[in-house]
Amino acid sequence: MRKTVLFITMAFAMLFSGCKDEEPDGLDGVLVGLWTLQEYAPATKAVMIGEEPILVSVEFFASHRFILVQRIGEAYIESFDGTWSLDGNILSGEYSDKKPWGEKYEIAFSDDDNTLEMKTVTAGEIYVYQREIPKE
Numbered sequence: 001m002r003k004t005v006l007f008i009t010m011a012f013a014m015l016f017s018g019c020k021d022e023e024p025d026g027l028d029g030v031l032v033g034l035w036t037l038q039e040y041a042p043a044t045k046a047v048m049i050g051e052e053p054i055l056v057s058v059e060f061f062a063s064h065r066f067i068l069v070q071r072i073g074e075a076y077i078e079s080f081d082g083t084w085s086l087d088g089n090i091l092s093g094e095y096s097d098k099k100p101w102g103e104k105y106e107i108a109f110s111d112d113d114n115t116l117e118m119k120t121v122t123a124g125e126i127y128v129y130q131r132e133i134p135k136e
Contacts (some may be wrong), residue, residue, distance in 0.1 A: 027086055030113045035129035039101040056127070060084055066093060091118065 052073035060066050068080045082095040091105045092116035105118040105127075116129040 012081055020024075027089060027107070027109075028062070028064075030109055031060045031084075031086070031091070031107070031116070033063050034132040036132055038125060038130045039128040040127075041126040057132070090121065 014029055035058050036055040037054070050135075055071040056068065058066055058068040064083050064085060066084050069077065070079075071077045080095055082097075084091060086107075086108060089107050091107050093101045095101070103123070104121045106121060108117045108119075109115065110117070112134070114131040114134045116131070118127045118129065119125070
């Protein structure tokens with residue numbers, strides 16, 4: 001029950017904490033929003049860790065902050081926050097404890113900017129996210 005309350009609290013925080021941001025221009029503006037992981041490649045093309053399904057949602061704010069929530073299976077929920085930046089189409093970030101992300105990502109958008117493909121710069125792994133609230 002406690003983890004469910006934590007997950008619901010994080011979801012509300014993600015939805016309302018970015019309301020005052022002004023949307024930036026360019027790729028920064030396209031990236032801003034709430035995204036949910038749909039697919040991972042090349043491993044299994046499924047969003048699983050072993051036998052456990054994984055749900056990952058990340059919200060990028062115009063203030064260059066992010067909140068990431070992941071649930072593994074039915075019981076384990078973890079959240080992360082920090083800052084993000086774009087250099088051209090290369091996305092990088094830093095967690096709130098000042099540790100950098102383990103990887104940089106080359107990003108591309110499709111489906112009227114409602115699908116985000118993030119390809120790791122060094123390993124070429126691809127993560128596909130879907131926008132939770134489609135752009136009109």
